[in-house]
Amino acid sequence: MPSNSSEFAQRIPADIRCAQDYEIAAQGTMSEASYAYVAGGTGQDLSVAANLAAFAKWSVYPRVLRDVKEGHTRVQLGAQTLAHPILLAPVAFQKLAHPxxxxxxxxxxxxMESCIVCSTLATSPLEEVAAAAGSEKWFQLYFQTKREDTLQLLRRAEAAGFRAIVVTLDASIQVASMRALKAGFRMPEDCLAVNLPQLEQQKVELSAGASRIFQGMMLAAPxxxxLTWxxxxxxxxxxxxxxxxxEDARALQAAGVAGIVVSNHGGRSLDGAPASLSVxxxxxxxxxxxxxxxxxGGIRSGTDVFKAIALGANAVLIGRLQMYALSVAGALGVAHMIKLLCEELxxxxxxxxxxxxxxxxxxxxxxHL
Structure with a gap:
């Protein structure tokens, strides 16, 4: 992968004119295999395509004679007030894009006064991520096989100053996309989930007739x-x-969760799931x-953010664009990408x-009919 060394100041390429331009530019800064992994989902990428197509099914009505001189994009999420509704999704293994x-x-x-959601599978210590972030920072949590390991992650997140916990429940099984497999993607040796305990992997011994999926991969699924614990x-x-x-959303609301992220994991979980926007x-x-x-899932412009809010979202999470901008121009690129999305919105x-x-x-x- 081409080097994005922190030893020199990175600049925003002159041909970046909208947020989605970072998707094209990243093809020149990431290796072919890494780009395929980030851009792909799982299987045949059906849900990846569905996420993008869902936004194209809607047009926005222009209106006239409206007074918007006092306009703003502030949003209230629980006890937190954010300057705009654009948050950074918990994207794993970001060292794939930048050192x-x-x-x-x-x-x-x-x-950019945005809220970062730090992934359990971050390649940087969560305490260092928290120190670099502003006051608006959440921690995304994957349940670990042992509750004591889950609790350790939770306590570290609390001590580091994260203001909310985002529990991901839809990714107990993840299979690489055909696109990534054909490109020969392998996780680089230096791209480690440094916040997880370095435990020896224990192979599950299956009894005769047992399923590798149900009794194997799903054995420790939450x-x-x-969740109650x-x-x-x-x-x-x-x-x-x-x-x-x-129905899952209603049950979770009744259970007392603070909020819900409507997401098909960017198409990285069940291939063939509907678009997040559609549901x-x-x-x-x-x-x-x-x-x-x-x-x-699927947001590539500020107009997409508008459509998501129109259909029921309070705010949105940006995943792949975050990685593309990070690859192209590091922190400056990510900040610029957020700025472009805000202005487009x-x-x-x-x-x-x-x-x-x-x-x-x-x-x-x-x-659209």
Whole structure:
């Protein structure tokens, strides 16, 4: 992979004119195999394609004679007020894109008043990520096989100053995409999940007739009892990421979670799952207007952010664009990408006659027939 050394100042390429341009530019800064891994999902990338296509199914109505001179993009998420609704998703193994990895991303989040969600599978110590980030920082948690290991991660996140826990529940099984496999992707030796205990991998011995999936890979998958236990162990707000079914959303709301991230894991979990945007309206209808919902998956522009909010999201998470911008120009690139998304959102809001996020609703959109 071409070197993105921190020893020299990186610059934003002159041909970056919109946030999505970073997706193209990253093909020249990442190795072919690493780019294939980041861009791909799982299987045939059906859900990756669905996420992108879902936004193209909607147009935005332009409006006239609206007074938006006092416009802003502030959003309230629980007890936190953010300057804009664009958060950085928990993306694993960021050293694939840049030597400074999550540290650079955290600096960008601080500069742009964004909230970073640090992954359990970060390649930088979570304490260092927290120190580099601003006050708005959340920690994404994967349940570990042993509860004491999960609890250790939780306590470290609390001590580091993360303000919320985001539990991912939809990724017990992840299979690399055909695209990444064909490109020969292998995780580099220096690309390690440094926050996980370095335990010897114990191979599960299956009995005759047992399933490698059900009795093997899913053996340690979290259940309701695990989530209930986790929520009893912390005073921090606990969000759940990876929710796609309205009934799951309603049950989680009843269980007392702080909010939900509507997400198909960027197409990296169940290939053939619907687009995150497609299920968002039904989930919003079931949980009501006051329950916090974030959307993850497929956003490539500020207009996409507008559409997600119109269909029920309070804010959005940016995943792949984060990695592309990090690869191209490090912390500066990620900050610039967020700035472009914010400006694209403001342009869309202004021309659609929406002075605040609260003014955006489904009446602003027209579905393509």
């Amino acid at each position: 400074l990895a999550e540290i650079a991303t955290a600096h960008a989040a601080q500069a 259940t309701w009892s695990d 986790l929520m009893s162990q912390t005073s921090l707000p606990v969000w759940v990421k990876g929710v796609m079914h309205p 968002l309206p039904a989930i919003r209808a079931l949980v009501g207007q006051d329950f916090p919902l974030l959307l993850d 403001e342009i869309c809001m202004a021309l659609a006659g929406c002075a605040t996020l609260a003014d955006i609703d489904a009446n602003a959109l027209l579905p």
